[in-house]
Amino acid sequence: MRVEHTALDGVLLFVPTPHRDDRGLFTRTFDSAIAAEHGLDPNAFIQDSQSRSRQGTLRGMHGRSGRGEAKLVRCARGAVHDVLVDARPDSPTFGEHISVVLDDESFLTLYVPPGLLHGFQALTEQTDVCYRIDREHDPAEDVSVRFDDPDLKIVWPLPVSTISDRDRFAPSWAELRERLSR
Numbered sequence: 001m002r003v004e005h006t007a008l009d010g011v012l013l014f015v016p017t018p019h020r021d022d023r024g025l026f027t028r029t030f031d032s033a034i035a036a037e038h039g040l041d042p043n044a045f046i047q048d049s050q051s052r053s054r055q056g057t058l059r060g061m062h063g064r065s066g067r068g069e070a071k072l073v074r075c076a077r078g079a080v081h082d083v084l085v086d087a088r089p090d091s092p093t094f095g096e097h098i099s100v101v102l103d104d105e106s107f108l109t110l111y112v113p114p115g116l117l118h119g120f121q122a123l124t125e126q127t128d129v130c131y132r133i134d135r136e137h138d139p140a141e142d143v144s145v146r147f148d149d150p151d152l153k154i155v156w157p158l159p160v161s162t163i164s165d166r167d168r169f170a171p172s173w174a175e176l177r178e179r180l181s182r
Contacts, residue, residue, distance in 0.1 A: 001014060001015065001016045001017060001028055001031055001034050002014075002015050002017075003015070003034065003037075003038050006098050006100075007093065007096065007098050008084055008086050008093045008096060008097075008098050008116070009086065009088075009091050009092050009093045010091075010113040011084060011098065011110070011111060011112065011113065011116070012038055012040075012110075012111035013100065013108055013109070013110055013111070014030075014031075014034070014035075014072075014108065014109040014110075014111065015106070015108055016028050016029060016107045016108075016109075018106075018107060027107045029074060029107055029109060030042075030072065030109065030132070038111075040070075040111065044070065044134045045070075045071075045072065045132040045133060045134050046133070046134060046135070046136070047131075047132070047133045047134075047135075047136060047137075048130065048131065048132050048133075049130070049131045049133065050076070050128055050129065050130050050131070051128070051129045051131075052126065052127065052128050053080075053122040053126075053127045053129070053162075054122060054125065054126065054127075054161070054162060055122050055123065055124055055125050055126075055127070055158070055161065056121070056122060056158045056159060056160060056161030056162060057121065057122045057127075057160075057161060057162040057163070058119065058120070058121045058122075058147055058156065058160045058162070058163045058167065059119055059120055059121075059163075059164075059167065060083065060117065060118060060119015060120060060144075060147055060167060061083070061085055061117040061118065061119040061144060061145045061146070061147055061149075061152075061154075061167075061170070062117060062118055062119060062142065062143070062144050063087055063115070063116060063117040063118065063142075063143045063144070063145075064114070064135075064138075064141045064142065064143065065141045065142075065143050066138075066141045067114060067135070068113075068114025068115045068116075069114055069133060069134060069135050070111070070112065070113055070114050070133075070134040070135075071111075071112045071118070071131050071132060071133045071134065072109050072110070072111055072112075072131070072132040073102065073109065073110045073112060073118065073129065073130070073131055074102055074107065074108065074109040074110070074129070074130050075102035075103050075104055075108075075127065075128065075129050075130075076104060076128045076129070076130050077104050077124075077126060077127060077128035078103065078104060078122065078123065078124030078125070078126055078127035078128065079101055079102070079103035079104070079105075079122075079123040079124045079127065080101070080102050080103070080120040080121060080122055080123055080127055080129060081099055081101060081120060081121045081123055081156065081157050081158075082099060082100050082101070082102050082110060082118075082119075082120040083097055083098070083099045083118070083119050083120065083154055084097060084098055084099075084110070084112060084116045084117065084118055085097040085116060085117040085145070085152060085154075085173075086115070086116055087115055087116060087117050087143075087145075087176065087180065088114075088115035088116070089177075089180050089181065091115070095152075095173075095177075097152060097154060099154075099155075101123070102120075102129070103123075114134075117143075117144075117145055119147060119167075121156050121157065121158060121160070123157065123158065143176060143179075144166065144167065144170040144171065145170055145171060145172065145173050145176050146167075146168075146169075146170045146171070146172055146173075147160070147163065147167055147168075147170070149172055149173045151172070151173045151174060152173050
């Protein structure tokens, strides 16, 4: 497994090496020693969660206030267009975003540090996304930004077929920036 740095400060991409043969494949999706070599405390992740989405479904853009939340994200079934927005006011990449395809062929795992917004769109008929999270969920700390915010200019690859009201009517990036500056 190798680790790549992304264009967003502190965001890492864990790239496994699947071993394929006539039986199928085997791959390591997490390695605590490799995580530790890159400054992550593998024991900090206390909760695993999974979502299932249909093609075109969009989830995001979500984050946490306060201490934030670190997570490892991977796609166990299907494929997603995964997007991160740097919402850390003191970060050199504040306001920038990246996208990466996570799928069940490459088995990439994305490390999302605290203070980023995260969202994805399902690219396949059925998509399962797995999250390893470092904090218990506290709904009072939830923050979100509109998926189609004109200032962020995030390009989604498919028309949005399904989205929650929470995500459809989320605040703008300008509103979140204002809140973060207080």
